Amino acid sequence: MDSPRHPREKTLLATVFLLNGVEFLQAGMMAFGAAPIMGQIGASPEEFTVVTILYAVVAIAAIAQMGWLIERLGWRRYVQASVAVFVVGTAICAGSSSLGQFLLGRLVMALGGAPFMTSARLMITHMPPTPRRFLGIKVFASALAIGNALAPWLAGEAVTADRWSVIFIVPGLLAGCAAILAIWCLPNQPAPAAQRSAQHLPAMAALVAGCFLVLYAFQRATYDFFDDPAPLAVCAGAGVALLWLVVRQLAAQRLPLLALSRLWQPRYLAGLALFTVCYMVLGANNYMLPVLTQRALGNSWQVAGTVQAGGLLSALAAFWVMAAILPAYPAPKKFYTAGFVFLAACGVLLFRLNGDADLWRDVFPAVAGYGAFIILVMATTALQAFAGLQQDAQGFNHGQQLKNMMSQFGVAAGVAVAALSLQWRNGEHYTALVARFGNGDAAFNEAVARLAQTQPAQVAVGQLAQQLNQQAILLASLDYFGFLVVFSLLGIGVMTLQRVLK
The missing domain is CATH 1.20.5 (Single alpha-helices involved in coiled-coils or other helix-helix interfaces)
Incomplete structure (x- = not known):
């Protein structure tokens, strides 16, 4: 006998896919296209990171408030209102020509779009509690993998075509499709007044x-x-x-926005900590990969985006392999170990690069390892952390909200840590290179003389300075990926020895 189904199951799953996919698509495109966007709006790296922080702060507040709003608006109106706000934000960003306009657009995007991932995950609970819910999990995870993989490719194509506004137009259009589908698959009844949480x-x-x-x-x-x-x-x-x-x-409080007392469980707290660390890695790696492939190795945005997208598609393959193994062998340690081994392999392959590296031969396998890490560790943690909350609907919902609030914090913190690492190591390497290749150095004088044969001497010196800066960025990037190897080995050890997520 077939399991009971949601009356609009296909439409519901399409809505889940679109909302979750849009969240990872827009975040990935913002990370990959940060440099050209800064050039278009005239923002410095420092100003752009402030925009990232303010986005994360508004996003955390929006996710915290989503339960309160759903209780009063109902699911359908809430999703449609969120999408409407998000689309307004994307339109502001797409048409912005200054930092102030762009900041306003990003904050509006956060207000409407930050809860998309949480909403998509909680919509799966609208399906009957049968094995078909796992189909919803598959759709949700597939959207994560596909959105994260398509982001660098689409951003690279948009920047190459000098159409950077596409980075915002595409997510807005896809979110609009989700709002239309919500008409047929989401309920519209507010919660009874006695069950509504208070505003705080x-x-x-x-x-x-x-x-x-x-x-x-x-x-x-x-x-x-x-x-x-x-x-x-x-x-x-x-x-x-x-x-x-x-x-x-x-x-x-009796009816809080987040019932934290229900979440005070070792399994959930351990999963929350691991989720936060994973999102820090996600933010840091998504920041550093374009730095390595485009700035340090000198590849075009189009080529760099295509290679990164192709590698990240490994996340989709990893999830479907995991989904096939999971029913017969559900123990999580093998997935955790494999995930951190893939991340270590990513770090090792990138740490060994030099200026002559080929993206498809040398970088693509490393990015594939990173993609496999994302899905193996994060999907496994999602299953393990919420195992004790399956019979507690409110605890499960609030746990998802808190987890995704921490994801916004983790991504922003990861970007900050990566930027700190890059600035520190780039400065150290550039100083050492300048000291090595000074006016009195034979190799420096020889290089200047060779370049001066085809161009003025001042231009030749400037070109050498640019090459030194590119070399310093490459060395700083390699330092980061060397640290990633150490982190991955620690992750293997911790996840092998821990006894909570099992």
């Missing part, structure tokens, strides 16, 4: 301020960590104190 403006204000202070300290560490770390520590400490007050306040 002081807690929300403290949440926003605390997240901003912590993330701003991360961002400023990129520039001030080695010169004046004390104000950064004060800023981060104040942010942590505010976040702790939020936790205390929510724990004391």
